[in-house]
Amino acid sequence: MSDATEQSGPMLAADGRPLKASLNRALRRQKLRALMLIAPLLIFVLVTFIAPIADMLFRSIENQIVSDTLPRTTADLADWDSETGELPPPETFEALYKDIFIATERKLHTRLGSRLNYELTGVSSLFRKSGRKVEDMGEVYQDQFEDLNDFWKKGENWSQMMGSDDWNAAMAAWDDRSDTPQPVFEPRSGMAQMLPETTEMYLTFADFVQNEDEDNLAKEDPWAIVYSALYTDLGNGADVSGYTGPGSRELQEAEATAGEFEFVDYPAAFEDIDEDWLDIEVWQTIQIYSPEFTSGYFLNAIDMKKGLDGAEMRPENEQLYIKLFIRTLIMSLVITGSCILLGYPVAWILANLPARTANLLMILVLLPFWTSLLVRTSAWKVMLQQQGVINDTLVWLGVVADDSRLALINNQTGTIIAMTHILLPFMILPLYSVMKTIPPSYLRAAKSLGATNWTAFWRVYFPQSVPGIGAGSILVFILAIGYYITPELVGGTTGTFISNRIAYHISSSLNWGLAAALGGILLAVVLGLYWAYDRIVGIDNVKLGG
Amino acid sequence: MADTSNADAFVEFERVQKSYDGENLVVKDLNLSMPKGEFLTMLGPSGSGKTTCLMMLAGFETATHGDIRLDGQSINNIPPHKRGIGMVFQNYALFPHMTVAENLSFPLEVRKMGKSEREEKVKRALDMVQMGAFGGRRPAQMSGGQQQRVALARALVFEPELVLMDEPLGALDKQLRETLQFEITNLAHDLGITVVYVTHDQTEALTMSDRVAVFDDGRIQQLAPPDKLYEEPENSFVAQFIGENNTLEGVVKEMKGDRCLIQLDGGELIDAKPVNVTAAGDRTRVSIRPERVEYNKERLSPDAHTLKAEVLEFIYMGDIFRTRLRVAGTEEFVIKTRNAPDVERLRPGQQIEIGWLPEDCRALDA
Numbered sequence: 001m002s003d004a005t006e007q008s009g010p011m012l013a014a015d016g017r018p019l020k021a022s023l024n025r026a027l028r029r030q031k032l033r034a035l036m037l038i039a040p041l042l043i044f045v046l047v048t049f050i051a052p053i054a055d056m057l058f059r060s061i062e063n064q065i066v067s068d069t070l071p072r073t074t075a076d077l078a079d080w081d082s083e084t085g086e087l088p089p090p091e092t093f094e095a096l097y098k099d100i101f102i103a104t105e106r107k108l109h110t111r112l113g114s115r116l117n118y119e120l121t122g123v124s125s126l127f128r129k130s131g132r133k134v135e136d137m138g139e140v141y142q143d144q145f146e147d148l149n150d151f152w153k154k155g156e157n158w159s160q161m162m163g164s165d166d167w168n169a170a171m172a173a174w175d176d177r178s179d180t181p182q183p184v185f186e187p188r189s190g191m192a193q194m195l196p197e198t199t200e201m202y203l204t205f206a207d208f209v210q211n212e213d214e215d216n217l218a219k220e221d222p223w224a225i226v227y228s229a230l231y232t233d234l235g236n237g238a239d240v241s242g243y244t245g246p247g248s249r250e251l252q253e254a255e256a257t258a259g260e261f262e263f264v265d266y267p268a269a270f271e272d273i274d275e276d277w278l279d280i281e282v283w284q285t286i287q288i289y290s291p292e293f294t295s296g297y298f299l300n301a302i303d304m305k306k307g308l309d310g311a312e313m314r315p316e317n318e319q320l321y322i323k324l325f326i327r328t329l330i331m332s333l334v335i336t337g338s339c340i341l342l343g344y345p346v347a348w349i350l351a352n353l354p355a356r357t358a359n360l361l362m363i364l365v366l367l368p369f370w371t372s373l374l375v376r377t378s379a380w381k382v383m384l385q386q387q388g389v390i391n392d393t394l395v396w397l398g399v400v401a402d403d404s405r406l407a408l409i410n411n412q413t414g415t416i417i418a419m420t421h422i423l424l425p426f427m428i429l430p431l432y433s434v435m436k437t438i439p440p441s442y443l444r445a446a447k448s449l450g451a452t453n454w455t456a457f458w459r460v461y462f463p464q465s466v467p468g469i470g471a472g473s474i475l476v477f478i479l480a481i482g483y484y485i486t487p488e489l490v491g492g493t494t495g496t497f498i499s500n501r502i503a504y505h506i507s508s509s510l511n512w513g514l515a516a517a518l519g520g521i522l523l524a525v526v527l528g529l530y531w532a533y534d535r536i537v538g539i540d541n542v543k544l545g546g
Numbered sequence: 547m548a549d550t551s552n553a554d555a556f557v558e559f560e561r562v563q564k565s566y567d568g569e570n571l572v573v574k575d576l577n578l579s580m581p582k583g584e585f586l587t588m589l590g591p592s593g594s595g596k597t598t599c600l601m602m603l604a605g606f607e608t609a610t611h612g613d614i615r616l617d618g619q620s621i622n623n624i625p626p627h628k629r630g631i632g633m634v635f636q637n638y639a640l641f642p643h644m645t646v647a648e649n650l651s652f653p654l655e656v657r658k659m660g661k662s663e664r665e666e667k668v669k670r671a672l673d674m675v676q677m678g679a680f681g682g683r684r685p686a687q688m689s690g691g692q693q694q695r696v697a698l699a700r701a702l703v704f705e706p707e708l709v710l711m712d713e714p715l716g717a718l719d720k721q722l723r724e725t726l727q728f729e730i731t732n733l734a735h736d737l738g739i740t741v742v743y744v745t746h747d748q749t750e751a752l753t754m755s756d757r758v759a760v761f762d763d764g765r766i767q768q769l770a771p772p773d774k775l776y777e778e779p780e781n782s783f784v785a786q787f788i789g790e791n792n793t794l795e796g797v798v799k800e801m802k803g804d805r806c807l808i809q810l811d812g813g814e815l816i817d818a819k820p821v822n823v824t825a826a827g828d829r830t831r832v833s834i835r836p837e838r839v840e841y842n843k844e845r846l847s848p849d850a851h852t853l854k855a856e857v858l859e860f861i862y863m864g865d866i867f868r869t870r871l872r873v874a875g876t877e878e879f880v881i882k883t884r885n886a887p888d889v890e891r892l893r894p895g896q897q898i899e900i901g902w903l904p905e906d907c908r909a910l911d912a
Contacts, residue, residue, distance in 0.1 A: 439637060439639070441635045441636075441637055441639040442639055442641060444604070444606050444626070444633070444635070444639070445633065445635055445639035445641075446641070446652070447605075447606075447625075447626040447627045448604055448605075448626055448627070448629075448631060448632065448633035448701075448710075449627075449632075449633075449652055449653035449656065449700065449701075449704065450627050450628075450630070450653050450656045450657055450704065451627055451652070451653075451656045452625075452627055452656075453625075453627075455656055456627070459652070460641050460652075463641075463643045464641075464642065464643060
């Protein structure tokens with residue numbers, strides 16, 4: 001004590017170090033140990049829960065598929081003013097031809113088709129159809145080159161011409177059947193300057209053959225689009241006179257005659273495939289969804305879409321999600337409310353019975369917990385259907401006529417009944433544990449002060465049980481709002497929740513971006529409500545137990 | 547014991563019985579009559595039925611048999627909130643979600659009292675227990691003593707004529723308890739209210755009450771003012787339960803009016819006052835208070851019977867000396883002497899003779 005007061009500097013520990021540092025060191029070890037104890041769970045949660053959720057949520061804004069699959073087209077469309085009402089220039093159609101051709105070879109065009117189909121119905125089939133027929137455009141040139149000279153028919157000739165000498169030598173030495181990897185394609189020097197388009201296409205082709213198909217590039221016949229590219233290069237005035245490598249003679253011959261080739265009018269060719277390619281809306285959709293990130297999924301999730309002037313509401317008959325969100329919220333509230341109404345008296349009885357009886361009854365409350373959710377929901381199907389137990393009983397009692405049996409299932413009623421039953425324990429347990437801590441003397445005191453039974457309950461007991469109601473409501477509401485199985489099984493069409501829609505997009509329509517956006521909104525709504533609850537009631541007032 | 551047909555009785559229990567399980571009686575044949583303004587304490591070990599009696603009076607338990615009357619009216623069928631009885635609980639039972647002022651205002655609100663009148667009464671009640679400055683606090687922000695003061699004010703604020711207190715000071719420390727004992731008694735007398743007070747602390751019972759009802763085994767063992775209870779216990783339970791007591795066992799040898807001669811089990815003879823013995827040959831247990839035992843021969847009457855005793859232990863307690871003796875076969879015989887200059891301090895091993903006035907030695911039931 002005296003040491004400490006006499007010192008002017010920082011307080012020192014027994015070993016002469018500053019006390020603060022000493023204390024920190026002692027605490028650090030404790031903290032480290034605590035961290036190590038929770039580390040397994042933390043890692044587990046990160047890997048299995050937080051990371052997948054984050055990844056999933058990221059999909060709601062991710063849109064790279066358009067610019068990845070149609071790089072040339074999207075780049076071209078960046079300068080296109082869609083509002084003029086004119087179609088993009090023929091060059092853009094040519095870019096589209098290349099993009100779709102490559103995407104088709106890679107089998108990516110259908111995927112892009114489905115992606116854009118979310119935004120404009122019909123695009124999916126348009127892309128599928130185009131994928132099948134786009135080859136024809138290239139074959140126009142391929143046939144003409146091959147008619148000109150048999151040289152162009154052989155893949156070996158192409159690879160010898162396009163590949164560097166070193167690579168050709170390596171390819172010759174490479175054993176097709178051995179496990180050693182194929183020598184990576186290396187273009188002939190100067191080829192990129194001489195025939196830029198052809199080189200680019202051949203590189204794409206080489207990369208595909210070597211890495212995706214894993215075929216022998218030296219023997220593979222090139223894609224038809226390589227011929228188109230060669231035609232374009234020659235048409236652009238490629239100077240092949242200085243070239244002396246393999247196929248130089250054939251190249252010069254081609255250059256001389258290429259001017260007389262029949263050429264492809266790309267816009268017309270695409271029109272041949274499908275008239276929809278002349279529909280400006282298709283091009284607008286591609287342009288709007290060109291950026292790597294998009295708010296489109298989120299707009300979609302709230303019944304909006306990206307129009308030319310930013311976000312706009314979808315037409316009335318396509319609106320779905322806002323209605324579904326509101327229905328989910330309202331039904332969750334109704335379920336929470338019925339859980340309070342049914343659970344409160346039960347919890348009260350449990351809390352006021354002698355321990356032995358209370359424990360016995362508690363088992364009855366917990367019993368549903370130990371039964372499979374599916375079994376319980378299926379049981380409700382049996383109970384609630386038109387020919388089910390409840391209707392049969394009502395008919396037998398004469399309450400309901402046989403020909404006007406109640407529709408208790410495959411609608412909202414069914415969902416509310418079944419989910420109230422399933423979520424009831426989540427209401428009773430927190431209520432019970434809070435009520436257990438309210439001494440009976442409060443009620444007695446209130447009555448001795450002149451309050452009637454009702455006043456004593458309402459003014460004294462009820463306010464003290466509110467934290468239990470709060471905890472139970474948060475639990476039930478949050479569980480209800482994301483419930484899936486029960487609404488799916490007993491909800492029919494009118495009793496389904498937003499989660500059923502999310503599940504549909506995850507597993508059936510495979511529109512994961514929209515599913516992620518819907519899920520993200522749901523998460524935000526729940527967090528928002530939680531925040532509001534905290535502001536209004538105060539989260540400290542939530543008690544799960546004593 | 548108690549007079550059941552008292553004309554000015556305010557609270558009356560008449561042949562009241564209570565059973566919870568239908569097999570055992572927790573309260574057996576309770577008869578009690580209290581005049582207005584009395585401070586009566588129900589004292590007894592736990593399970594003696596005293597709290598049950600209080601709960602029956604408050605209306606939280608119903609009597610299995612018998613009649614409870616308040617101001618001449620049978621209240622058996624009146625629900626608790628219409629009885630107009632104030633009550634103070636051991637755990638204070640202040641409503642935690644209300645401020646002190648709201649707690650006090652509650653009984654006035656349910657009586658539909660106007661706002662200004664309520665505020666005035668609340669203020670007066672809080673001032674009465676010196677808690678005027680605490681109106682805005684929540685119960686959890688106050689100490690136990692403060693809470694109990696507020697609970698007291700709340701039980702008094704609607705001006706009940708009868709206030710029940712169920713071990714109200716049980717959870718407080720000794721010093722606070724003594725202060726509050728004093729305050730409660732003063733308040734009760736100043737306001738002229740009738741109080742039924744339940745406790746298992748005999749000091750509390752003796753210091754606070756006008757009369758004490760000692761409960762055991764579902765019955766009132768004795769109902770008397772504190773001094774009578776201490777000095778003239780009517781049976782050996784009361785003698786044992788109230789204060790420190792020396793007990794010797796023996797048989798009545800001879801009855802002579804208000805005196806009797808007792809032969810102890812060891813053969814010694816002593817004088818006693820017969821209380822629960824009627825004839826020679828009755829077994830008895832005699833009770834002598836430690837401070838009434840005399841060992842200075844000069845102060846004893848010459849014909850008094852004395853007992854030989856050996857000092858086992860001498861404890862200096864400041865104001866008094868407490869000496870433990872071996873007497874007539876028991877080693878738990880205690881005497882207490884005032885610390886005065888002329889009093890001899892005994893040493894362990896010392897042989898002395900002890901005696902007492904016959905009226906201080908009461909021959910009770912065996």
